[in-house]
Amino acid sequence: MMSLFLIPPGIINRLDSIRRKILWQWNKERRGYHLVKWKTVITEKRVGGLGIKNMKNRSKDLRMKWLWKYSNDNQNFWGSVIKAKYEESDGWMTKEVTTPYGVSLWKSIRELWNEFKPNTKIKVVDGIKTRFWKDDWHAEGNMETLFPDIHNLVLQQQSTIADLWTPQGWNFVFRRHLNDWEIPRVTEFFRSIDQFSGLEMGRDRLQWLGNNKGIFKVGAVYKKLNHPNLQLLKWPWKQIWKAKIPYKVSCFVWLLAKEVVLTQENLMKRGITLCSRCFFCGKTAETVNHSFIQCKVTGQLWNLFLRRKSISWSMPGRISEALFSWEEAGTQAKNRSNWRIVPATIWWTIWKERNLRVFENRESSMQQVKLNCISTLCFWCNQIYSNDTVSIIDVLGSL
Numbered sequence: 206m207m208s209l210f211l212i213p214p215g216i217i218n219r220l221d222s223i224r225r226k227i228l229w230q231w232n233k234e235r236r237g238y239h240l241v242k243w244k245t246v247i248t249e250k251r252v253g254g255l256g257i258k259n260m261k262n263r264s265k266d267l268r269m270k271w272l273w274k275y276s277n278d279n280q281n282f283w284g285s286v287i288k289a290k291y292e293e294s295d296g297w298m299t300k301e302v303t304t305p306y307g308v309s310l311w312k313s314i315r316e317l318w319n320e321f322k323p324n325t326k327i328k329v330v331d332g333i334k335t336r337f338w339k340d341d342w343h344a345e346g347n348m349e350t351l352f353p354d355i356h357n358l359v360l361q362q363q364s365t366i367a368d369l370w371t372p373q374g375w376n377f378v379f380r381r382h383l384n385d386w387e388i389p390r391v392t393e394f395f396r397s398i399d400q401f402s403g404l405e406m407g408r409d410r411l412q413w414l415g416n417n418k419g420i421f422k423v424g425a426v427y428k429k430l431n432h433p434n435l436q437l438l439k440w441p442w443k444q445i446w447k448a449k450i451p452y453k454v455s456c457f458v459w460l461l462a463k464e465v466v467l468t469q470e471n472l473m474k475r476g477i478t479l480c481s482r483c484f485f486c487g488k489t490a491e492t493v494n495h496s497f498i499q500c501k502v503t504g505q506l507w508n509l510f511l512r513r514k515s516i517s518w519s520m521p522g523r524i525s526e527a528l529f530s531w532e533e534a535g536t537q538a539k540n541r542s543n544w545r546i547v548p549a550t551i552w553w554t555i556w557k558e559r560n561l562r563v564f565e566n567r568e569s570s571m572q573q574v575k576l577n578c579i580s581t582l583c584f585w586c587n588q589i590y591s592n593d594t595v596s597i598i599d600v601l602g603s604l
C-alpha cells in the first residue's frame with residue numbers, strides 16, 4: 206500500500222506516535238522517557254540517528270520506483286493505461302495531473318517527477334525517444350541551455366537524436382547562412398557532440414546517477430533524503446553499529462554517545478529531585494561522562510586492557526571522542542574487531558553494576574566487576590560462554 210499511495214500526514218503522525226511509544230516503552234503502567242528527539246531517531250545511523258525508517262521519505266522513495274518503471278518501460282499494460290489517461294508530455298513522462306477529482310493515485314506519483322528527474326541521465330541507444338535539445342543526454346548538460354544561440358539558428362528544434370543522426374554524422378539544417386563571427390561558436394558546438402558514438406539496437410532509457418550501474422534501487426532516494434551534510438558530521442557510527450555486540454548494547458552505546466542515558470544528572474534535568482552522587486566513588490555528581498569515562502572505578506576497567514598492551518592513553522572528555530580515540534589506539538591490535546568492542550564491554554559492565562547498586566542494593570567487589578567485564582568480552586567475542594571453549598586468557602591475548 207505504502208509503495209503506491211501517498212500516506213496522509215495525519216496518518217504518518219499517528220503511526221509515528223505509536224512507534225515512539227513502542228521505542229520508549231510507554232504502556233498503561235509505565236511512561237518511558239523520550240530520551241532522543243524523534244527527528245533524530247528517524248535519521249540514518251551514519252549521521253547520528255537510530256536508523257528507524259522515516260515514513261514520509263520511505264513512501265516517497267517507493268512511489269518514485271513507479272516513475273522509474275514508467276519512464277523506462279511504458280509498453281506494458283499499466284503503463285499504456287496511464288499513458289492513455291494522462292497523455293505524455295514527452296517520451297519520458299505523462300503530463301502533470303491537475304484534475305482535482307478522481308483517484309489521486311498517479312497524481313501523487315507524478316508530482317515527484319521534478320524531484321526524481323535531476324537524478325537521472327538519458328542513455329541514448331536508438332535515439333528515437335530522446336530529443337536532442339530538450340532532453341538531458343549529454344555529459345556536459347542540456348544542449349538548449351549550453352548552446353541557446355545555436356538552438357535558435359537551426360530549424361530542427363524539436364527533433365530527436367534519431368532524426369538528426371545519419372551514418373555520415375550529424376545533419377543540422379541552419380535557417381540562414383552563417384556569419385563569419387558565428388563560425389567559432391558553431392565549431393565549438395560540433396566539437397562538443399563529436400564524441401557521440403552512434404546509435405545501436407535497443408531503446409533509449411533513463412540511467413540513475415546515484416550508483417555505478419545506473420539502476421534505480423528502492424532505498425537510493427531514501428538514503429539521499431536522509432543523509433543531509435554527511436561530510437560535515439563526525440559521528441562514531443561504525444564504532445557503535447558495526448561493533449559485533451548485541452543490538453540492545455549498540456542502542457545503549459548510542460544513547461551514551463548522545464549523553465542521554467538516565468543517570469541521576471539526566472533525571473534531574475527531567476525535573477526529578479535527587480541528590481546526585483556517583484555510585485562508585487561517591488565523590489561527584491553522576492553524569493554520563495563521569496560514570497563512564499572519568500570515574501576511577503571505570504578507569505580500572507580501562508586499565509585492564511591498556512596495561513596489557515602497554516598503551517598510554519589520555520582519556521577523552523566525551524563518549525563519542527572516546528570511541529574514536531580507542532579505535533586509533535588499537536591500530537596495532539591483533540584483532541581489531543575484538544578491540545573495537547572493548548568500550549561497549551566496559552560501559553555495559555559499569556551500567557549493570559550501577560543498576561545492581563541502585564535497584565537491588567547489592568554490590569560486587571572490584572575483582573568481580575573486572576571478571577564480569579572480561580567474561581562479557583569473552584562472550585561477545587565468541588558468542589559462547591567463557592567456560593566453554595575459549596578461555597578468558599585467550600580473549601585478552603587476542604586483542
Ligand SMILES: [Zn+2]
Nearest residue numbers: 483485486500
Ligand atoms: Zn565515580
